[in-house]
Amino acid sequence: MAVTLPIGERIRYWREKKQRKQAAVAGLCGITEEYLSQIERGLKTPSLPVLRALAAELGVPTSALLDETPGEPSGKNGGVAQDVTRALMGYGPPRSSPPLSSTALREQVESAWRMWQTSPTRFTDAATVLPPLVADTEHAVRVHRTGTDSDSRRDVLRTAADLYFLLRSYCRRADRVDLSLMVADRGLRAAEDADDPIRIAAAQWNLGHVLLADGEHEGAEQVARLGVEQLATSQEGEAVALAGALELVAVVADARRKRWWNARQRLQDKAVPRARQVGEGNSMWTVFGLTNVELHGVSIEMEAGETTEALRVADQIDTSCLPSLERRFTFLLEVARCCDLRREDAAVLVHLLDLLQSAPEDLARSPLAQDMVIRLRRRVRPTYRRQVDMLTERLGLL
Template identity: 45%
Template sequence: MDEQLAVTIGERVRLHCLASRKPKTVIAGLAGITPDYLYQIERGLKLPTVTVLKQLAEVLNVSANELLSSTPKRDDTARPSAAGEALYRAFTRPLTPGDGAAVDLKALRCNVLSAWETWQTSATRYSELTPELPALVVETEQALRGGGDLSAAERREAQCCAADLYALLRSVAKRIGRGDVSMLAADRAIRAGENADDPLRLAMAQWNLAQVLLADGEAEGAEDVAMHGAEALGPRVEDDLDALALRGALLLVGSIAAARQGDAWRARERVQAVEPLAKRTGERNTLWTVFGPTNVAMHAVSVEVEAGAAADGLRLAERIDHDRSPSIERRVAFLLDQAKGQVQRRDYGSALVMLSATEREAPEDLKHRPAAHKLLETLVQRARRSVATEAARLATRVGAPL
């Protein structure tokens, strides 16, 4: 018997049995096998025959290939989404004669602000925002190409709008699985910040680039970008609370980067170092970077979970009112950190509670965040049957791939 193939098929059969909501006895009966044989298949103790595999696939309403594959089909992530493709085309479209047409910069500014408001506050932000973004990218590029027809102040405003929009697109593109577009957006945000001669927007763009690098597993590069950006803001922080908040946000990214490189003490020291900054700024959302006492406390939890100190992280989490954060993005990340901590402790029931809270907060995020997919898959594969069943149902309900 091919033991690895048996384990792979067993995991896939177990997952789809749980998602089907049918009792095991019913599944076994419809497939023409005994419940004990089905149990052994699920545990990888028996390798089903081709006939049994086909019967199980028919009962579970999936293809036999899906039960055979160790990398199951993921409709929402395996192929580029329409939203991701539309964003990519908007970013890479060639110049056309009409691109020099005048753009209403006030209207563009309102549209960018509205898009950010949706992204940070709406529970259905993906479905609301992604259809609108490609046209907004095109309009922003047209504003940047206005060239000699714009005054110096208008050119600067166009660059500021671009920096703000591309900072948003960095996050959106990452969430819908387009890392290439996310990196492109981060790069363009930096260029726009530089062209606008705006130190705060440049700092925001560096914060975004560091986030992209973290997502790509480039923790060392992320740390370099974040710490350089924080240092560059140094002269401004004495009398500018927005600059101080951006410096704190960059240092927090640096703390996570340090934790992911295995240096938990350096990460903790950075979190502790920004606590006085957060007391000075209060809760602030400078250029949508969400810095303040609440976010600092959330990052302290993240550092402990990254370091594998789940008990310490969860103890810190109990003191935090996550509703004080103005950003759904950050609130969801905090809930997922707690779920990850519970999984580290093998408290799968509590992890499911956190994932269910995430569904109530922002159901679309469970569909689009790989961290959520991994947590759900872990519960389905390792938790006791009642928890695994509910995790599978949750994944099916929100459309998360498993």
């Protein structure tokens, strides 16, 4: 759900945008300057007649000053695209039509993953790419369930699992935890039907992230622990990377429960050795590697309120090697949050403007970014008010 500016903030925004003095607007609306000041600071709530008078004097609709109705994320596709939802509910090709080959399906899913991890307009792109891909994949799964070619059936199920992993990330970032849980479950079922241990572990990693998003931190840790145990007998590169990624799920679960010491120790004892063993990578699109482990170290310190230590660690990290725009976005947003907690407003603004350029759709969908912009407006200095107002508009907070 998107954040919006409170009524007082909106009134002040429009008054300043219209270049009107507080005393003049208050006098013309029949209220005192002090009363209007209290309204703008959130200390008083205006009555409906006063609100209408203010709107008329500022030349805006009364609805522009209200925030009862949550705004939609800015951009062409707020939330989960309707066509994606329809495809997940079973709208697709006729059952009698021939399915795509497993090779063609695999190429399309991998292309979709590359788009999702690298495109600054990935939500808009996903709204176009995913609906037909979901329909074609689920149709292929249905056809191969009753087929006699066991190798093709397994290949299609693997591809389906990979697509559901992408859909988990898409639905989660679109703030639809319910759909995210549904596709995470489908991914786990497809991986199990394919009898693929690596994809089963990846499915558990995806499920763990859904549980984290839903506040089920203990459940996320249990899923992660189960996945690590199932991979314990294998020392192959992908198995080690997936075990490391699952350990990071448990690290986040510890941090969210304010078990800072446990989170730090698990990171050093469980995740770091695996990251050193496998190097930088992107096994099953988990972006597991030493850089990602270091980013989790920043996250722990941020969650713990240790902003000085978080920024010290962040200054030593080079994220240019990461294949995932989403991971780089999350890192820079957390750095901005540390600066926000320290009231280093210029630094907050610089980081948010950087994110607006590199990942505009992710920024527009981030409640944390929206909260930071609202706080920034309350403390903003005149020298960069224009940039903050531009951010406010671009994030759809008005």
